[in-house]
Amino acid sequence: MVPKYDTEVNPMKMIRNLSLVLAGFVLGAAVMFTPQIQAATSKLLGSKVGNVVSVKIDDKSIGQGAVINGTTYLPLRATANEMGLEVTKVDTKEVLLSSGSEVSGTQAVNNSEQMKKLQEQIRELNKEISGAENVIGNKEAILRLIESSQDMVELLEQQKADNNEYYDENMYTMYVERLEKSKKNLQDAETNLPLYKQKLTELEAELDKLEGK
Structure with missing residues (x-):
């Protein structure tokens, strides 16, 4: 005073x-x-x-x-x-x-840059969350795809073992890749979705702090 x-x-x-x-x-x-x-x-x-x-x-x-x-x-x-x-x-x-304008001005610039960075991270993370939720939402269809791909792989492996003239190496490779990719996508989605959501909560809290909310 x-x-x-x-x-x-x-x-x-x-x-x-x-x-x-x-x-x-x-x-x-x-x-x-x-x-x-x-x-x-x-x-x-x-x-x-x-x-x-x-x-x-x-x-x-x-x-x-x-x-x-x-x-x-x-x-x-x-x-x-x-x-x-x-x-x-x-x-x-x-x-x-x-x-104090120089200090506060520098701090304001740093805060602005940090907020832009956080906003970009949040946008990218929301994309990852959306993708994971989409995979999990189609889990039953993916499981059927995994099952059918597994059946085809086993059939082609048998043809190869029998020297069957209808065996196609390219087709075998395609079904193996499809099987592995389907399994990985489902596993990654189920593993990463809770981690993505936790990270999103942390980033949003950090952004709110910088915005003074």
């Missing part, structure tokens, strides 16, 4: 206090901004405070401002804090202010 100041101020006491403030805060901070301000503030050294005014932001008092040569100078730290700035360094030569 910003401390409140009395509205009645001793002008001489305020002049002495503000001289220190101007030397250590106002002038130093101004030097950090532009060469024009630096040149202007150098002329203020030794100048007298012509008046003291109450300074408010949105009807909230943040202290007193010194009027020097027609220009009002605000209390730096209180003003900076009210504007969301942080005083990170104070010495007799300069005052450094930080808005």
